[in-house]
Amino acid sequence: xxxxxxxxLYVQYGHYLFTRCKNVLGSEDEAYDALQEVFVRVVxxxxxxxxxxxxxxxxxxxxxxxCLNRIxxxxxxxxxxxxxxxxxxxxxxxxxxxxxAENRNLLRYLLNGVDSRTQEVVVSYFFDxxxxxxxxxxIGISAPTVRRILKRFLIQARSRLDGGATVxxxxxxxxxx
Amino acid sequence: MTEKLTTVDVWDDAFAAFEETxxxxxxxxxxLGDPEVAYERCEFxxxxxxxxxxxxVEQRVLRARTEKRLRWTSxxxxxxxxxxxxxxxxxxxSPEMQKSSVTDIRTKGVGGTTxxxxxxxxxxxxxxxxxxxxxxxxxxxxxxxxSVDTVGxxxxxxxxxxxxxxxxxxxxxxWDATSILVGVGTGISLPDSVRLDESTGMExxxxxxxxxxxxGGVVRSIIRGTPAEAEGMSLERVCFEKRP
Numbered sequence: 001x002x003x004x005x006x007x008x009l010y011v012q013y014g015h016y017l018f019t020r021c022k023n024v025l026g027s028e029d030e031a032y033d034a035l036q037e038v039f040v041r042v043v044x045x046x047x048x049x050x051x052x053x054x055x056x057x058x059x060x061x062x063x064x065x066x067c068l069n070r071i072x073x074x075x076x077x078x079x080x081x082x083x084x085x086x087x088x089x090x091x092x093x094x095x096x097x098x099x100x101a102e103n104r105n106l107l108r109y110l111l112n113g114v115d116s117r118t119q120e121v122v123v124s125y126f127f128d129x130x131x132x133x134x135x136x137x138x139i140g141i142s143a144p145t146v147r148r149i150l151k152r153f154l155i156q157a158r159s160r161l162d163g164g165a166t167v168x169x170x171x172x173x174x175x176x177x
Numbered sequence: 178m179t180e181k182l183t184t185v186d187v188w189d190d191a192f193a194a195f196e197e198t199x200x201x202x203x204x205x206x207x208x209l210g211d212p213e214v215a216y217e218r219c220e221f222x223x224x225x226x227x228x229x230x231x232x233x234v235e236q237r238v239l240r241a242r243t244e245k246r247l248r249w250t251s252x253x254x255x256x257x258x259x260x261x262x263x264x265x266x267x268x269x270x271s272p273e274m275q276k277s278s279v280t281d282i283r284t285k286g287v288g289g290t291t292x293x294x295x296x297x298x299x300x301x302x303x304x305x306x307x308x309x310x311x312x313x314x315x316x317x318x319x320x321x322x323x324s325v326d327t328v329g330x331x332x333x334x335x336x337x338x339x340x341x342x343x344x345x346x347x348x349x350x351x352w353d354a355t356s357i358l359v360g361v362g363t364g365i366s367l368p369d370s371v372r373l374d375e376s377t378g379m380e381x382x383x384x385x386x387x388x389x390x391x392x393g394g395v396v397r398s399i400i401r402g403t404p405a406e407a408e409g410m411s412l413e414r415v416c417f418e419k420r421p
Contacts, residue, residue, distance in 0.1 A: 002231045010230060015221035016206040023203065032225065039234045040241065056207075093191035101195070129202025132192060151188045 006042055009055060017063050023127045024067040026104060037066050057138070061120075068119050071108050089162035096154065101126050110157045121149045229351070236349055236357070243358050298333065298386030299326040300413040313417040317375045323348065323367040323382070325359060330386035330411055332356040334396045335367065338414075340378035344397060347371050347382070352393030356385065373419055381416040 017038060021031035041062050042049075049058065088099055100107060107126055111119050124135045125146075132150070136143040208214050302309035303322045309315065325333055334356035335348040346352055348367050359365050373380075385396050387410040399412070 002235055007227050007231070010227055011218075011222065014225070014230070015218045016203060018221060018225070019203050019206055036230070036234050036237055039230070040237045043234065043238050044241075093188050094194050097191050097195045098198075128204070129199050130204060131196045131199065134204065147189065147192055150192065154188070 002039075002043065006039065006046075009042065009059070010039065013056065013059055017059060020060075020063055020128060021067055023104075024064075024108075024123055025070060026108070030070065034063070034066050034070060038063050041066075060138070064120055064123050068111065068116075068123070071111055089158045093154070096158065100154070100157070110153075110160065114153060114156070118149050118153050121146055122153055125150060233351070233354060236354060240358050243360065297328050297411050298330050298384060298413055300335070300382060300384035300415050301325065302382055302415050302417070309415060309417050311416050314420055315373055315417055316420055317373050317377075319373045321371045321373065321382070323370075323384075325365050325367065325384060325386075326363040327359065327361050327365065327386060329361070330388055331358055331361050332387045332390050333359050333367075334385045334387075334391060334393070336383045336385070336396065336400060337371070338381045338383055338400070339376060340380065344400060346393060346396075349393075352397065355390035355392050356387060356396065358390070375421065377419050377421055379416055380419050381414050384413045386411040386413070 014035065018031055018035050021034040021038075022028055025031050025034060038059065042059075049055070088096060091099060100110075104127070107122070111122060114122070120139060121135055124130045124138065125132070130138070132146040133143045135146045205211075206214055206217070301324045303324070304313075304315060304319045309321065315321075323335060327333070333348070334346070337345040337347055339345075346354070348369070349355070349357055350369075359367070383400055385391065385399060389409075391399075391410070399410070
C-alpha cells in the first residue's frame with residue numbers, strides 16, 4: 001500500500017509539511033496527526049495523481065485544507081475571552097499586521113468565517129511566512145490580487161474586532177503559537 | 178475605525194514594511210543542498226521514522242476502508258431488518274396465524290456467555306489451534322492468535338500485561354495509535370500474532386472494547402486505574418502462565 005514512491009515523498013517533504021502543520025495548528029501532536037491524514041489522502045488519491053506533475057503544489061493544498069478543517073472543528077471549544085484585542089482595531093495598518101502575525105491564535109479565530117481562497121492566502125502569508133509574490137506564484141494569481149485579498153481580510157478583521165461584542169478566541173493548545 | 182487608516186496606499190506600505198522584516202519562512206525547508214536544512218530533516222526522520230509513520234498511515238487507511246464497508250453493511254442490514262419485520266408482521270398478524278397461535282417456541286442460543294442485546298466483548302486466545310485460558314501453561318516462543326466477539330462495542334485495543342506490571346500494546350502495536358474498528362460480530366480474527374518472549378510468570382492479555390476509538394494513553398490509564406467496566410467500554414482479561 002505504501003511503497004518506495006510514497007516513502008520518498010515522506011523523506012523529501014515530510015519535515016516541510018509537518019512544519020507547516022505545526023505552524024498553522026500550533027501543536028506538534030496535532031501536526032503529526034494532520035501529516036498522517038495528508039498521507040492517507042496520498043494513498044487514496046494515488047491512482048488519480050499525475051506522475052508527470054510535481055507533487056508539492058498538491059501536497060500543499062491538501063495540507064492547508066486538512067489544517068483549516070481542524071481549525072474549523074476547534075471553533076466551538078476551549079474558548080477564552082481576551083479583552084485587550086479590541087485595542088488592535090485602533091492600531092495603524094503596519095502595527096496591526098505585525099501584531100496579528102504575532103497572535104496566531106487570534107488569526108486562527110479570524111480564519112473562520114472567510115472564504116477558502118482568503119484562508120489559503122492568509123495561511124500562506126502569516127503561517128508559512130511567504131511574501132505576496134511567492135503566494136501569487138504558488139497559487140497562480142497575481143501579486144496585486146494577493147494583496148487585495150489580504151487587505152480585504154485585514155479590514156474585515158479590524159471591523160470584527162471593533163464590532164463592540166466581546167471576542168472570544170480559542171485557547172492555546174500548546175506553547176507553540 | 179477611521180477612513181484614513183484603511184486607504185489602499187497605507188496598506189500597501191504596511192505590507193512592504195512587514196515583508197521586509199520576514200525571513201524565508203517554511204519555504205526555507207525546501208532548499209536543496211543546504212546542510213542546515215538537511216540536518217533538520219534528518220532529525221525529523223529520526224524522531225518520526227518512515228517505518229513507524231507508514232504503519233500508522235496504513236492503519237488509518239484500513240480503518241477508513243472498514244468504516245466505509247460497515248456503513249454499507251449497516252445500510253443493507255437496516256434494509257434487511259425493515260423487510261424482515263414487515264414480512265414477520267404480515268405472517269404473525271394475519272388472520273390465519275391468529276387462529277392457530279403457537280405458545281411453545283424456544284429461542285436458539287439463549288444462555289450463551291454473551292447474552293445478545295447486552296453490550297460487551299470477549300477475547301479469545303489460541304496457540305497451535307488450542308484455546309488458551311487461565312489454566313494454560315505456555316512456553317516461550319509460542320505464537321498467540323487473537324479473536325474477539327463483540328456486542329454493542331465495535332472498537333478494540335489489545336494490551337499484554339506482564340506480572341511485573343509492564344504493559345505492551347499488541348493491537349494496534351503502539352501507544353500513539355487509537356483502538357481499531359473491528360465491527361460487531363462473533364469470531365472476528367485480529368490480524369497478526371504475538372510470539373512470547375523468554376520471560377516467565379503470569380501474563381494477561383487485556384482487550385478494551387469501546388464504542389469509539391480510544392487513544393493509547395486513555396487505554397493505559399483505564400487498565401492501570403479502573404479494572405472494572407468504565408462508562409461506554411468493556412474490559413476483558415485472559416491470563417496464562419509462561420514457562421521457559
